[in-house]
Amino acid sequence: MLPGLLDRPQAAATHGVRSASDCASVPYMATEVIYARVPKELKDAADEYARNRGATLTSTVVELLDRGLSAISDDRSVVALEKTVASLTADNARLDGELQGARVEVSALRNFTARSSRKIGSCPGCSGEISGYDLLAAGRCPKCERGLSSLLVPDKASANLDQRELLILVGALGALLGAAYLMSK
Numbered sequence: 001m002l003p004g005l006l007d008r009p010q011a012a013a014t015h016g017v018r019s020a021s022d023c024a025s026v027p028y029m030a031t032e033v034i035y036a037r038v039p040k041e042l043k044d045a046a047d048e049y050a051r052n053r054g055a056t057l058t059s060t061v062v063e064l065l066d067r068g069l070s071a072i073s074d075d076r077s078v079v080a081l082e083k084t085v086a087s088l089t090a091d092n093a094r095l096d097g098e099l100q101g102a103r104v105e106v107s108a109l110r111n112f113t114a115r116s117s118r119k120i121g122s123c124p125g126c127s128g129e130i131s132g133y134d135l136l137a138a139g140r141c142p143k144c145e146r147g148l149s150s151l152l153v154p155d156k157a158s159a160n161l162d163q164r165e166l167l168i169l170v171g172a173l174g175a176l177l178g179a180a181y182l183m184s185k
């Protein structure tokens with residue numbers, strides 16, 4: 001007879017491959033027959049494995065086939081899991097990039113805020129100190145409430161403003177605008 005894990009039914013009885021006890025070992029389960037020609041070495045190995053376990057060749061082949069198919073199914077699960085991990089890693093990298101950009105923006109904002117709180121000149125009305133914030137954001141002297149917009153567009157260079165401080169402040173504002181512009185891209 002040709003070597004095979006499961007022999008043909010008419011030969012099975014004499015070889016005892018499919019016996020009543022084999023069917024009984026897979027209870028409440030509809031069974032089908034697989035005819036498979038396999039290399040002699042594989043048949044011998046399966047025989048030996050079955051013998052060592054004190055099991056029949058059929059129940060051993062059923063178990064090995066089941067374990068093999070489970071392993072393939074597990075492999076697919078692993079592939080799906082790896083895809084999920086790759087996708088999460090990409091998300092993480094994107095969020096990292098966005099966080100980095102936000103940090104740059106906040107840092108520029110902090111620098112600008114620190115710079116804008118420095119004294120930039122004096123009020124033309126009360127001669128009190130005015131900061132970059134008073135000049136550019138509030139637009140009024142914090143003491144006498146006088147409007148300061150005339151300082152920004154003076155008829156002639158105003159002695160009330162430190163031109164150097166003003167230029168540094170405008171530079172800081174430019175850096176802030178630059179960061180905001182890049183973030184909007």
Ligand SMILES: [Zn+2]
Binds near residue numbers: 123125142145
């Ligand atoms: Zn004032």
